[in-house]
Amino acid sequence: MTFADTQRSRSEDRRISPVFWVLLATLATAGWAVWSGYGNAGFGVFLFVVAGWMVSLCLHEYAHARTAMHSGDISIGAKGYLTLNPFKYVNTLFSFVLPVIFVILGGIGLPGGAVYIERHRIQGRLKHSLISAAGPLVNVVFAALLLIPVGAGWLDDSTVHAFYEGQELNVSPLAVALGFLGMLQLSAALLNLLPVPGLDGYGIIEPWLSPQARRAVAPFAPYGMLAVFIVLWQSAVNQWFFGLVYDLMGFFGVDGGYAQLGHYLFQFWQN
Template identity: 30%
Template sequence: MDRIIDIVMAVSALVISVSFHEAAHAYAAWRMGDPTAKLMGRITLNPIKHLDPVGSVALPVILSLMGLPAFGWAKPVRVNPANFRELRKGDIIVSLAGVMANLGLAIVTGLFLRLLFLSVDGRQTFSALQLIWRMLPFFITFIYLNLILFVFNLIPVPPLDGGRVVSALFPHSYQAVARHFQAASLALLIILMVTGSLDSFISAVVRPLFIVITGPDVLNAFIQMRYGMG
């Protein structure tokens, strides 16, 4: 039963996170002059508008069943850079909007938990607020997942957001080459992620970010609650 709950929490956290990510892309594109995503109804937090059956549901469930971190994606937002008022600036801002949304979600959730622990002693707080106590694993998963999406998508390889930023900074000839290898690059990154080859790098960045955002009390409380340690 606990395994099922863990999977539901992981998939729910992913769906919320990728929906915010894509909605941020859509909103940024609209603000930069491109109405394409807005006309397609993508400036919304409604997950149904963003879900990809494979990337948002099937893959994270399979990864969770395999004991691997839940990971996935939503339907990419369609953008027409030709509509941007400033092409290079628009490319960069729209590309960064998604990852900044994920970082923002992690920070807001982390600050909420920090304030909760600072209000009174952590154990007493969660004894008084049973719902929050039961939701702590979800909050932990949610923060970690958003930080993973933040770090992973900033890898400067197309078609990831980091790759698009790099492409926008380079001449058009580089962009043409980058677009040609987008599918192969993404497939390689997914393979490396699933096999754990990128795990050490991402963990090395995500773990200290998590501690900075939440403080050590939150993680210690989670470990003590889940594993009876601490």
């Protein structure tokens, strides 16, 4: 292989996938439709949130991959993880299908695991922990980008208002869509930082555990995400958890009611 071929191959490994561009285009188009009042507001919020959620999932996994590459796993590029193409990840079902279903069924932001990292290439426990922490950090940053405009009141002058059970409210449907999507990002960050096998929180502490402890926990890793989702179905846990998420939204000046109204519009098939 010539030097030019090598450079071309590396460029292709990092070229953004058309699939990701389609997701971004859907997000932008749905956002414009919700802001301008074009079409059905509920369906527009649904498209906006689903597209935004999938974009954040791609960025979450990209952060893992990019951090792993800079930590020593030079195989990342050849696997296609840097193209932001969700179909390149290890398990599309756990990485994208189930997280979207969780959002639709319960309004819960719970990302799955996707990228296969060749850990033997990476030296140092701190690097392994940083790789796991990179994904939730993306969710936190994404949440800030979504919630700051709402908390700052940049969307308060909209001429299009949201409706709740037939009553017009003095709030933009785009603001509540951003509030709901921002809430999903915060819930994803919190849940994914839990020290549960299969989630990034466990990945952060795993390098610091003894080999015996890691071997004992390994069989439970495939079921960690589902276990967390089942626990969240319990009303007491659910109320406590979302109360914490709404408190975090308050740091950005956004009331939890924005997320609740956004979730209401998101479920357009029930309204």
